[in-house]
Amino acid sequence: MYITSLVHDKSPSAHHAALNAFFLPYFSRLPHYSPASPDCQPLTFLSTAWQKDDLAGHGSYCNFQVGLTDADADIEVMRHGMPERHVWLAGEHTAPFVAVGTVTGAYWAGEGAAQRIIEAYGGKRRDKQTWGQGIG
Known part of the structure; x- marks a missing residue:
């Protein structure tokens, strides 16, 4: 639910920035990671909002x-x-x-x-x- 709340109703750029900041401590530990390399930067993130969906029962x-x-x-x-x-x-x-x-x-x-x-x-x-x- 934390991730869903973090990005819910955000613009695409704000969505990307929030998820990038959240996951940076994890993917930055991968071998050969370099913050200066464009190859090491996520191009996009996908997250769903089913936990906020009344028809999904708010998740289960x-x-x-x-x-x-x-x-x-x-x-x-x-x-x-x-x-x-x-x-x-x-x-x-x-x-x-x-x-x-x-x-x-x-x-x-x-x-x-x-x-x-x-x-x-x-x-x-x-x-x-x-x-x-x-x-x-």
């Missing part, structure tokens, strides 16, 4: 409680969503098991959910080879 997250014994079943239930109510979930906790908790998994889960939405509205199933590497 999933976690597994200590002692949970059937997390795989919970993931499958979240992955299935509630298509009868037109609710599909995507994100790193609905990913194929080999990618749960990763950015790649979140991406694959988004592709898988999009495909299920397309199918729910009568669209044609796309070859799974391109999403979730056939795991989805």
